[in-house]
Structure formats: structure tokens, C-alpha cells
Amino acid sequence: MSLDSVEKLVFPKTPYYDEVLNLVLNNTQKGIVFTNERNEIIYVNKTFTDITGYSFEEVKGKTPKVLQSGIQPSNFYEEMKREVLENGYWNGTLWNRTKNGEIYLQELEIYAFRNKEGKIENFLGIISKFSEEEMVKVSGSLDIEYYDPLTSLPNRLLFEKRLHSTLQLLKRIDTNAALIFFQVQNYHDINETYGLLFGDLLLKRLAKRLENNLPMNSMLARWNGTTFAYIMEGYRDQKDIEKVIEKFSKILTSTFVINGISLNISVKFGVAMHESSQEMIDVCTFLKMAKKALVQAKKRDVLYCFYDQSMEMNGHYVIIESDIIRAIKNKEFVLYYQPLLTTDSKELAGFEALIRWHHPTEGLITPGNFIPLAEKSGLINDIGEYVFREACEQQVRWRKSGYGDLLVSVNLSMNQFQDDSLVNYIARTLQETGANPNYISIELTESSFSEDVENTIIKLKQLSELGITIAIDDFGTGYSSLGYLIDFPIHTIKIDRTFIKVIEENEKIEAIVRAINSMAKALDIKVVAEGIETDTQFELVKQLECDIVQGFLFDRPQEPKIIEQKWLANKL
Known part of the structure; x- marks a missing residue:
């Protein structure tokens, strides 16, 4: 849509033309902002002031940047500008901030007006603010990468952007902000007792309860797992924050009734505060402070802790x-x-390659602390490509050291598997590194397989034709496991560790594992039992005729040098 496509209505130039125009502009439910060729504001209507809190005198001569929330990245505005200059029109949804700091969601239309020579002389912006109900509906469809699919709350990516916006606000006006992390403490026990689906329902109910009780100028997000993050602006003192925590605690610890089952949860809170008068901090530092306070609350077994300098270590x-x-x-x-x-x-059958992060200041960080964010931010493919290449190179290094060809099993994420360039990348990497594909196994979770069964089969067959072994990781946790074994070229299945964990106490789980083994043998598929931690578990999976075992009972993941000393020295 452009200005040329807007139906033109000619209003008669009567003596009271200006009065009528002013009356119309100030009685519309949409905010109007008019700027010159330099995008400096030269007119706003009454609704603009109602929505933003800024009077004309306060924004006159300024650009609409004064409204920016900091949530949209800079390239968002660059693309907006490009489209307006090229097409004369832009329409979209974005987050802005009012004069008093409230973040709000709005729809914006921008028109460019050109003179007879084609030069832009003015811009017109038309603003529609969403109501709370509309905001809930629209935000879910804005950009799926910014919202948690289970609870529909903002996720950590959007929350970090909001936090950045809050810290920028503290630079401009005299106010303050509190960042609160809180975590459900007994969620694991609930999952163990009632199952994962029950736990998911609980998190949905929990999020809905809190959403209905959020004050203005705040945002609640699901950080990860059972941890949530909350930012509030403009509190009076620490007692205000304590009241919010006590309110949240009361809401969350009230009895939940799910599928006729009553249960209660416990929560712990960690709080970090920051004021305009204090030295400016960045998002990362603010997050660290609140997270450290949460750790202390759990250690001290108290409802909440406020961050202080003593927690730094x-x-x-x-x-x-x-x-x-x-x-x-x-x-x-x-x-x-x-x-x-x-x-x-108990002879060596190979190794599973598992990523770790050697952080320069924090030491060794396990994947559970960074893989979820890598998946949401789109960085998982970069990490995955590194893992596959490094695993191939390690296989070659071991071969050149005289240990022979050793099976190396590599995990692939859902994003990696669904990447159209995956097969070409793997083929190229095998060729460049000289790795033996017959000793490379790729582990995929059931969620990696798309609904497009035909394309999934084609891709798996292409990988198999390269000589690579295909394994399903965490087998048995999805609903379509049996169908995968029939439709897809699978060589190995790894029984989910949650089955192994309770196999000693649960006869039904034992029966399921026995059935999986019988079926796998009939289909000429190997079975790996992972997560073996006790001798009893090992004896049980041995009786059930699992082919391969893996777990802490035998060894933890180790660096290549230690692996060579403990497991490969006798191969020379």
C-alpha cells in the first residue's frame, strides 16, 4: 500500500476548514504525528499525547526516536526507513515507550509525501495502541523466536531486549528498576510422580496466574525450565519489591488442581536493584546479580534474597x-x-562426543547452560558444525596415533537436521578431514523429524549412503517412536535415561525396555542403554539384552588425553 493507493476525498475549502480539520484530527482514536523532511516533529494530535504521554511542546523539533523502547534492533529501523523511502509507505507492529517509561505495543503506519519534483517534504505517522487483551493475542504472532511456546510468555531473548530498554531509561530519567529471578523448587518431584505432560500443564497454569496479576511497567518471561524472570520499574523502596514477591509467592503457592489432582509448589526469589543515581551497568551484569541472589536464597532456604557485594564469589x-x-x-x-x-x-565399542565450554573466567560450563539459548538464537548450527568437524578430526587423530578406527557418535540438533545444506556439509567435512564415515554415528532426537516424512526419509537415506550410522536418541519419549523404526533407515536406538533411572523400581518400565529390545532385534537395530549409574541397572539391562551401555558407572565424559590414557593405551 502507498499514498497513491489511498482514496482521495476533496473537502471544500470553507472559512472554517482549519477548524474542522483540527476537530477531526483531535477526535480520532489514532495518534497522529507529522514531521518535516528531516523527520523532525512539527505536529501531534491529542491522541498522540494520550498514548505517549508527550505534549507537542515536549517533542517539537525532535524525531520519533524519542519513543523508541530499545526492544527492536537497529536494523529493524533501517529496514523501515528503506521501505518508506523506496515505496512511500510502511506498516508494522513494534514496541514503544511512553514518557513515564511504560512499554506498549502499537501498530504504526508511515506515509511519505513528495513534492512535484519527487523530493520528500513530510512524513505522516498514524499510531494505534493495542489494548491489554489485543496485546496478548498479537504478541503471540509477532515473532515466534521471542515467545516461549509452552507458556506464551516472552522468552529470554525478548526479556534481554526489554532489560536493555529499562537500563537505557535509567540513563534518561530519575527512576529505578528491580530484576527478579524466581524458580519452582519441587517441579522435578512433580514430574517424577505425575509425568512430563502434567508438569507442562502446571507451568501453563502458573504463567496464566501471574499474567493476570502484573503491575504496569513490568515484564514477566520464562527464562528456562522452571526459572522465570521479572522486571519492574519505578518502585518506591525495597518494601515495594518485598510486597510484589509476597504477592507472587501467595499466587504461586496456592493449591493447583490439575486433572483432579491437588498439589502445591514452592518458590525461591533472587532480586537485584538498580537506580539512575548509581554507576551504569550492562544487561549481563544486572542478570548476574539477580541470578546470584537466587542462588543464595536457595542455599539459605529463605523465600528471597536481595543481591549484595558479598555474593560476588x-x-x-x-x-x-x-x-x-x-x-x-x-x-x-x-x-x-x-x-x-x-x-x-564391557569391551570398548566407541565414544559419544559431548560439547563443553571452557569459559575464560567461569571455567567449564556444561551444555545444559548454553544449548537452549543457542537453539533459540540460531547459533546452534554454528556450534553443531564445529562439533561435527572436531569429532571427525579427533577420529582421524586417534587413527594416526595407532588406535585404529574408533566409532564417534555426534549429536545433531533439530535445527541442524532440518537445514537443507546438512548432507552437503557432512559429505564435505568427511572428505576434508579424512574421517571414516563407517565409524561416525549421528544421534537425532525424535523432535528432529519433521512432519514431511518423505523429505526426512530422503535425508536419512542420503546420510546412510555416505556410510554414517543413524541413531535415535532419547527413544521412547515421543508419540511416534515405533513409526520411525518402520519408516526411517535407523541403525541404533538409545533408550531414554529416564527409563533407566527408574528401571530398578518400576516393572512396567522394565517390560517396556524388554519390548523395545525384542522389537529392535527383529528389525536388526542395535539398542544402547544410556545413563547407567548403578550395578543393579547394568545387570538389568544386561538381562534385557541391550547391546551397548553408557553411563557414569563406567566413566564420565573426559578430555581426549584422559580417554587415551584410560581406554586406548592397551590398543597400541
Whole structure:
């Protein structure tokens, strides 16, 4: 749509033309902002003031940048500008900030007006602010990467952008902000007792309860797992924050009734505060402070803790997207290897390659602390390509050291598997490194397989034709496991560790594992039992005739040098 396509209505130039025009503009429900060729504001209507809190005198001569929230990236505005200059029109949804700091969602239309020579002389902006109900509906369809699919709350990526916006506000006006992390403490027990689907329902109910009780100038996000993050602006003192925590605690600890089952949860809170008068901090530092306070609340077994300097030596590192980008660039990721053993003789059958992060200040960071963010931010493919290449190169190094060809199993994420360039990348990497594809296994979770069964089969067959072994990881946790074995060229299945964990106490789980083994043998598929931690578990999976075992009972993931000393020295 452009200005040329707008139906033109000619209003008669009567003596009261200006009065009528002013009356119309100030009684519309949409905000109007008019700027000159330099995008400096020369007119706003009453609704603009109602929406933004800014009077004309306060914004006259300024650009609409005064409204920016900091949530949209700079390239968002660059693309907006390009489209307006090229097409004379832009329409979209974005987050802006009012004079008093409130973040709001709006729809914006921009028109460019050109003179007879084709030069832009003015811009017209038409603003529509969404109501709270409309905001809930629209935000879910804005950009799926910014919202948690389970709870529909903002995720950590959007929350970090909002946090950046809050800290920028503290630079401009005299106010303050509190960042609160809180975590459900007994969620694991609930999952163990009632199952994962029950736990998911609980998190949905929890999020809905809180959403209905959020004050203005705040945002609640699902950070990860059972941890949530909350930012509030403009509190009076610490007692205000304590009241919010007590309110949240009361809401969350009230009895939940799910599928006729009543249960209660417990929560812990960690709080960091910052004021305009204090030295400016960045998003990463603010997050660290609140996370450290949460750690202390759990250690002291109290409802909440406020951050103070004494916690500096005791906190957990909070990872943000820029940390991962730097780690990829500086090659801080490394591979550890965990042995796979034959069940009948405990002979070495190969290794699973597992990524670790050697952080320059925080030491070794396990994948559970950075892989979820890498997946959401789109960096998982970069990490995955590094893992596959490094695993291939390690296989070659071991061969050249005289250990022979050793099976190396590599995990692929859903994003990697669904990338159209995957097969070409793997084929090229095998050729460039000289790795033996017959001793490379790719582990995929069931979620990696798209609904497009035909394309999935084609891709798996292409990988198999390269000589690579295909394994399904966490087998049994999805709903379509049996269908995969029939339709797809699968060579190995790895029984989910949650089955192994309870196999000693649960006869039904034992029966399921026995059935999986019987079916796999009929289909000529090998079975790996992972997560073996006790001798009893090992004896059970041995009786059930699993082919391969893996777990802490035999060894933890280790660096290549330690692997060579413990597992490969006798091969020379």
C-alpha cells in the first residue's frame, strides 16, 4: 500500500476548514504525528499525547526516536526507513515507550509525501495502541523466536531486549528498576510422580496466574525450565519489591488442581536493584546479580534474597547471546568423550562426543547452560558444525596415533537436521578431514523429524549412503517412536535415561525396555542403554539384552588425553 493507493476525498475549502480539520484530527482514536523532511516533529494530535504521554511542546523539533523502547534492533529501523523511502509507505507492529517509561505495543503506519519534483517534504505517522487483551493475542504472532511456546510468555531473548530498554531509561530519567529471578523448587518431584505432560500443564497454569496479576511497567518471561524472570520499574523502596514477591509467592503457592489432582509448589526469589543515581551497568551484569541472589536464597532456604557485594564469589554465571558469539569466535568450545561399551563383555565399542565450554573466567560450563539459548538464537548450527568437524578430526587423530578406527557418535540438533545444506556439509567435512564415515554415528532426537516424512526419509537415506550410522536418541519419549523404526533407515536406538533411572523400581518400565529390545532385534537395530549409574541397572539391562551401555558407572565424559590414557593405551 502507498499514498497513491489511498482514496482521495476533496473537502471544500470553507472559512472554517482549519477548524474542522483540527476537530477531526483531535477526535480520532489514532495518534497522529507529522514531521518535516528531516523527520523532525512539527505536529501531534491529542491522541498522540494520550498514548505517549508527550505534549507537542515536549517533542517539537525532535524525531520519533524519542519513543523508541530499545526492544527492536537497529536494523529493524533501517529496514523501515528503506521501505518508506523506496515505496512511500510502511506498516508494522513494534514496541514503544511512553514518557513515564511504560512499554506498549502499537501498530504504526508511515506515509511519505513528495513534492512535484519527487523530493520528500513530510512524513505522516498514524499510531494505534493495542489494548491489554489485543496485546496478548498479537504478541503471540509477532515473532515466534521471542515467545516461549509452552507458556506464551516472552522468552529470554525478548526479556534481554526489554532489560536493555529499562537500563537505557535509567540513563534518561530519575527512576529505578528491580530484576527478579524466581524458580519452582519441587517441579522435578512433580514430574517424577505425575509425568512430563502434567508438569507442562502446571507451568501453563502458573504463567496464566501471574499474567493476570502484573503491575504496569513490568515484564514477566520464562527464562528456562522452571526459572522465570521479572522486571519492574519505578518502585518506591525495597518494601515495594518485598510486597510484589509476597504477592507472587501467595499466587504461586496456592493449591493447583490439575486433572483432579491437588498439589502445591514452592518458590525461591533472587532480586537485584538498580537506580539512575548509581554507576551504569550492562544487561549481563544486572542478570548476574539477580541470578546470584537466587542462588543464595536457595542455599539459605529463605523465600528471597536481595543481591549484595558479598555474593560476588558465590554466584552462577548468566549466559547471554553475545557470550556464545564470542565463544565461537575464540574457539572456547571443546569436546569431551564418554565411552560406549558392549554389554556382554564391557569391551570398548566407541565414544559419544559431548560439547563443553571452557569459559575464560567461569571455567567449564556444561551444555545444559548454553544449548537452549543457542537453539533459540540460531547459533546452534554454528556450534553443531564445529562439533561435527572436531569429532571427525579427533577420529582421524586417534587413527594416526595407532588406535585404529574408533566409532564417534555426534549429536545433531533439530535445527541442524532440518537445514537443507546438512548432507552437503557432512559429505564435505568427511572428505576434508579424512574421517571414516563407517565409524561416525549421528544421534537425532525424535523432535528432529519433521512432519514431511518423505523429505526426512530422503535425508536419512542420503546420510546412510555416505556410510554414517543413524541413531535415535532419547527413544521412547515421543508419540511416534515405533513409526520411525518402520519408516526411517535407523541403525541404533538409545533408550531414554529416564527409563533407566527408574528401571530398578518400576516393572512396567522394565517390560517396556524388554519390548523395545525384542522389537529392535527383529528389525536388526542395535539398542544402547544410556545413563547407567548403578550395578543393579547394568545387570538389568544386561538381562534385557541391550547391546551397548553408557553411563557414569563406567566413566564420565573426559578430555581426549584422559580417554587415551584410560581406554586406548592397551590398543597400541
